[in-house]
Structures are given as structure tokens and as C-alpha cells.
Amino acid sequence: VTSNSTNTLNATQETDISSQLIWESDLIETPPVCTTEDIQLLYHEYEESGEIYLQRIMNLAEQYNKIRRCRSDGNSFYRAFMFAWFEQLLNSKNKALCQSALNTLAATNTLLISAGYSSIIYEDAYNIIEQQIKNIMDNEIDEDMLLLTFQAEEISCYIVYFLRLITAAYLKLYRDDYEPFLEFEIDMDQFCTNFVEAMDQEADHLHVIALVKALKVPVEIGYINGSDTMERVNFREFYPDIMYNNNLKPLILLYRPAHYEILYK
Numbered sequence: 001v002t003s004n005s006t007n008t009l010n011a012t013q014e015t016d017i018s019s020q021l022i023w024e025s026d027l028i029e030t031p032p033v034c035t036t037e038d039i040q041l042l043y044h045e046y047e048e049s050g051e052i053y054l055q056r057i058m059n060l061a062e063q064y065n066k067i068r069r070c071r072s073d074g075n076s077f078y079r080a081f082m083f084a085w086f087e088q089l090l091n092s093k094n095k096a097l098c099q100s101a102l103n104t105l106a107a108t109n110t111l112l113i114s115a116g117y118s119s120i121i122y123e124d125a126y127n128i129i130e131q132q133i134k135n136i137m138d139n140e141i142d143e144d145m146l147l148l149t150f151q152a153e154e155i156s157c158y159i160v161y162f163l164r165l166i167t168a169a170y171l172k173l174y175r176d177d178y179e180p181f182l183e184f185e186i187d188m189d190q191f192c193t194n195f196v197e198a199m200d201q202e203a204d205h206l207h208v209i210a211l212v213k214a215l216k217v218p219v220e221i222g223y224i225n226g227s228d229t230m231e232r233v234n235f236r237e238f239y240p241d242i243m244y245n246n247n248l249k250p251l252i253l254l255y256r257p258a259h260y261e262i263l264y265k
Helices: 002-029 041-045 051-061 076-092 095-114 123-137 143-151 153-173 175-181 188-196 205-215
Strands: 033-038 066-070 219-223 234-238 251-256 259-264
Touching: 033 076, 033 143, 041 051, 066 076, 076 095, 076 123, 076 143, 076 153, 076 205, 076 251, 076 259, 095 123, 095 153, 095 205, 123 143, 123 153, 143 153, 153 175, 153 188, 153 205, 175 188, 175 205, 205 219, 205 234
Parallel strands: 219 251
Antiparallel strands: 033 066, 066 259, 219 234, 251 259
8 A cells, every 4th residue: 555655646746747847848938028919819728617717718809809928937927017018108109108107217216225225236127127218219129129128038037126126115115005915924024025026926916006006007907717707807907196197008917827918909
């Protein structure tokens, strides 16, 4: 009996290890941000998930026809947020909107320093993001070039790192508002160290709210795994108290377990 149990355990472990290796291989092969694809492809991914999920995909496809995937490594929210924001600036052809974005970015210096972060640890990432906005404002890049920028591993990591710091800084400065919502018996500093600043840690509502308020960029997120009885994807609005520009439209993201993607009409 002991021998059979051991063999079964070993077989299970081998399956888990094999699955983990396949997952890691898929991550490596998946760019940080992908090209757009037809949203109908989601239908095939949920064929075995039940009729309610298929109905949600069908209803979602009535409003949105494209989806842009982001690598599912715990950093997808930050990549999706920033790419969707930059893409919005690029498509706007609006220099005033870009200048407002630069002003908002500049204001993060005060936010970060007030939260105790030295400029030494984030200035390289800040400069990369600032230059991208300037390139957009000066019409020096197109959508293909923007995508290539986000697919560059080093730049992608810098962007995620910077957005994580902004999120953590906002939560620390407004800890009295958000600490009561922490699910763990830890304070805000510990939470930020373990679950916000650390790479590959997934974002939840608290992270989303903090980043939206810090950058004053509105976001709407559709949650595909909602109530078992809902036939539509439930969208939740995350809006800042004041948007950095009144012409801003919300970034539209889709959340599926463990990752975020960008939706397009």
C-alpha cells in the first residue's frame, strides 16, 4: 500500500511539475503585450465552461470586437493599463491631452517622495515613460512602434516597476482610507512590500483604485467570472475624483482569473 501511495504521489508530482513547465514555457513565449485578435476566439476557450460563460462571451462580442492579451505573469494589469493609456494618447492626436499626461506624470514625483521613495530608485523608469509620452506628442511613433516598445522585456519591466511604486505610494499616503480593507493582519507598509511593490504579484481592486486615483485616469473593467446567473460580463467603473483632462475616455479592460486584457470596440 505504501508503495502504491508513493507511486501515485510521484505521478501527481510529475504531472504538477510538467504543468508548471508548460505554463512557464507559455509565459516565456508570450510577449508582455500582444497584438490584437478577434474577441470570438474567447468563445473557443470557454466551450467547456458552460452555457452561461458562452452567453457572456457572445454578449461581450456585441460591444467589443477585438482583444489584446497581456502576459499572464502577475503584472498584466499594469501593462494593460499603461499600454491602453498610451494607445489612447496616440490615437487622440491631441497635444494638449499629451501635455496633460506629462503634467500628471510630473506630479508623481511629489507623490513618490512624500511616501518616502528616493528619486534614485525610480528616475530611470520615470525617464522612459516620460520619453514615450513626448514621442507620442511629437508624432514620432506609431502603434506598431508602441507595441514593440512594450514587447521589449527591459522597458516592460521598468514600466511595471514604476506603476507599482506609484500604486504603493498612493496607498501609503492614504493608508487610513485603505488599511481597513486589507485582508491580512498586516499594516499598509507590509502589504505594499509584499503585494504591491513586488513584481509578479497580481492586482486586485485596491491596486486598481490606487493607480486610477494617483494618475487620474478612469478605467472600466469587465469581470468575466461574475455571478453564476448573469448572462453578461459585469463591468465595474473605477473613476478618479478628478480626471487630469476632461476629454479623457476610460480605459476598457477585461479581467479573467489571474490576468487582465484590453478590449476594443
